[in-house]
Amino acid sequence: EADLSNVVVQTFDDPSRLTPDRLAAAQKRAGAERVMVEYNGMWQIDLLYNALPEGWFICQEIMIADATTFLTFNANMRQQTVDKMTSAEVVLFNRVAPGRDVMELHKIVRAISRGAQILYEYADGRLESDQIEDPLPFDISAPIIEIADRDYAIWYRDLTEETKKYIGKTVRFKGIIARDNQLPRGVYAIGRHVMTCCVNDITYRALAVKADDAEKYNTRDWQILTAKIVFENCKLDGGKGPVLIPVSREPATAPEPEVATFY
Incomplete structure (x- = not known):
């Protein structure tokens, strides 16, 4: 006792x-x-x-x-x-x-x-x-990490939890753009709305994109972005974090569904 x-x-x-x-x-x-x-x-x-x-x-x-x-x-x-x-x-x-x-x-x-x-x-x-292995649904060793629309939430969480393994890598995904006057000049945000548990818990999960032509993009534009991931003082919520440097961009239509989930 x-x-x-x-x-x-x-x-x-x-x-x-x-x-x-x-x-x-x-x-x-x-x-x-x-x-x-x-x-x-x-x-x-x-x-x-x-x-x-x-x-x-x-x-x-x-x-x-x-x-x-x-x-x-x-x-x-x-x-x-x-x-x-x-x-x-x-x-x-x-x-x-x-x-x-x-x-x-x-x-x-x-x-x-x-x-x-x-x-x-x-x-x-x-x-x-627990001994069950969890392979990621995308190949982080590929020259370009291809993120399918359905995998955005999983990728974003893995990126924020294990940022170091992504630094210097190139990624391609589809996201929705957000512009804000509080962002520095030459920066816009791109990401997806992610539902963690229910419709009352949907949050915009995004990353900063550094680009000289940032001002030409509009909030709610969908874009397929190929970008290199760097670690800089340009995180959306302040401080250092993963930042995207564009390699190529092209306009896109919204995925179905628009809200990303963890399956």
């Missing part, structure tokens, strides 16, 4: 009570050096992040899901699944029936995060690490 003599339990039964002051006060009362949070799966994870007191930082984030009910939960509350898996370093499925095909569980995780470690805890007590 665990020794709980040096453990203090603090319960918050309402998300509105999660504030930096309350968490800091609870830490002070307990004299805690480490805090473990068992978080309510129906509360948005940002509520916790925004409530962390100054000096607190997250060492590890683990999502635990009951494999016997997870597929139903995901089908009915996909947004909660995405919210919890996006930042999790480990996803643990417990109560897995021996002999169960875990491919469907694997695919759900990988549609949200390629970096999370996946573990399966079986009903007989065994704990196994």
